[in-house]
């Protein structure tokens with residue numbers, strides 16, 4: 173249930189609504205919009221129902237609305253305006269299409285810095301790179317862990333690009349928060365509810381990837397776990413569903429983009445790299461994602477993909493990434509959006 177305050181409601185009126193809700197044993201999520209304050213009321217349904225008419229009668233309250241979707245705080249019913257998530261200079265959910273790029277894994281200082289410089293020069297505004305890698309086989313490269321995070325922090329210091337990297341559990345989350353700007357919760361952990369809650373409590377921006385067999389409702393309920401802990405800085409990422417056709421690694425669900433944009437106020441980005449699994453298909457999927465309304469892309473780039481310790485076949489070479497950026501910028505312009513750094517060159 174949400175309480176929509178009148179545009180002119182004063183602080184005391186808002187505070188007394190919040191107090192009334194808390195006194196009834198329910199919890200409150202407050203959002204300050206451009207025009208008005210919105211108060212999300214979370215908790216037992218029958219208590220909410222009893223409280224509803226009392227809240228409606230309070231000074232400064234415009235109306236009280238029931239949120240029908242199972243996901244509440246992340247739904248469009250709760251907030252009509254798009255949420256903008258700031259990560260360094262990048263703004264997810266605004267008019268610009270945000271480009272995240274970098275290697276699948278941080279393998280060495282040299283490799284990471286080389287790729288970071290190249291993606292920055294091509295116009296990316298956020299650097300990616302895995303230090304904790306969720307690998308299908310326990311015998312595959314598992315990441316450089318804290319040493320990898322130090323390398324990412326050095327790449328940020330040199331290029332000025334904010335960094336997103338994956339945390340797989342509480343221990344890695346704590347480390348990631350120490351070194352990076354945004355924490356990624358990967359597809360395999362989308363339903364790790366303990367980790368989602370911890371990321372919510374941590375308060376840093378979260379990049380949440382859709383599980384390969386998750387419905388959109390399950391995906392949004394995973395985001396709700398983060399939001400319910402008081403952290404609304406969530407960027408959703410579609411990265412492909414379990415496929416039955418071996419020509420791609422996963423099937424990119426392009427329809428997830430407009431559907432999510434309708435259901436939620438959160439920014440939605442697309443990962444064409446993990447969906448494609450092969451370099452040749454990354455740029456066409458990236459173009460399709462932007463045309464469908466994605467707020468950004470996350471793309472894997474490597475200086476020597478043939479020597480990569482993970483996901484070599486899908487990582488673009490630096491020049492290929494530059495080409496992708498130019499094509500994506502053209503599509504963005506065609507639909508009234510921009511890719512900031514590219515439009516400056």
Ligand code: PEP
Pocket residue numbers: 276302306338357358359360381411443446
């Ligand atoms: C990644 O982005 O490095 C990754 C492992 O992606 P996903 O969780 O989507 O498989």
Ligand code: MN
Pocket residue numbers: 276277446472482483
């Ligand atoms: Mn990868």
